[in-house]
Amino acid sequence: MTGKIVIRETVPADLAAIVEVHKKGFGYDKEAGLTAELLSDPTAEPTVSLLALRDGEAVGHILFTRCRIAGAEVQQPLFYILAPLAVVPSCQKQGVGGLLIAEGLQLLRERGAKLVFVLGHKEYYPRHGFIPGAEKLGFPAPYPILEKHADYWMAQALTDDGFSGPKGRVVCADALNRPEHWRE
Template identity: 60%
Template sequence: MINSINIQIRETNTDDFDSIMTVEKQAFGYDKEAQLVADLLADKTAKPMVSLLAFYKGEAVGHILFTRAYFDGQGAQQMMHILAPLAVKPEYQRQGIGGMLIRAGIERLQEKGSCLVFVLGHKEYYPKYGFIPDAARLGYPAPYPILEQFSDYWMVQAISPKGFDVDKGKIRCSDELNKPEHWRDDESDR
């Protein structure tokens, strides 16, 4: 087990691109997520974003990306973000690094004035870090329809005092993330 004191987390810069791609490819075992991250990092509509790398003994072992979101039809009135993706190299998984990245990312989003964070992910994992399953039930439908049996996988977390007091409505994400293939689990794409 890795001691969290040995993990350093910092915001990424352009020199980190290869390290980010390595983490994404190794974590997922295929290139789809790495390509999504590359596209999102270049997407002007995804900004302001938070991109963090976790290092252990100088090696990049984890990455997390939060990109801009807003209510469909309302422009950028409320600062919101979508977490996608979270990646940790397989040999470093189940050691708390993902949770450290989530917490560090949310802290940075709070500093930027973001009020809500959304994620489409494992319903057993993300609630441990404050995410509430079935965000659509709370008035925040995903950018694309999510099948009823997977509704708990679309989650939200209020990260500011105004949190859930903001408007409600369908969530719109950055151009690169706003594609139907990113909102369904299709094993044939891997």
């Protein structure tokens, strides 16, 4: 990887570049389509959407969307789901994903978020502060996750009291609220 990585919040004009990053990063269209849906889904707001650029070219993208706790009071703390994260193949395993995660978590802290959830690789996300087995912490995923994959559903507190307060099943944005997105 040559050139410095610059991370910035996305703007609507970035949509084509974001979709392309996800297509290249995953090697198929599913996450690219999901990302585009989430970016236009009012139930996902407020979002944090960050683009990583190298020499002006989009090489990574991360999206955090709002989630809630089922049955909890209307005025809930700010909770988020990290989904998806993509880095183009030529920049993978070079720290771009970690930079996106760190910058996103910092922005969420500054904006008052308490918790972030992710369904992902149990070897990768704990390196960035996520605790495997969020259901054991009192936060079941929107859809059941196979027991053998329970540790893939993770959480990270962004405040000292992040794990206090309402507990229960996590309710995600409408675009993400489909069983096929919850199979690891």
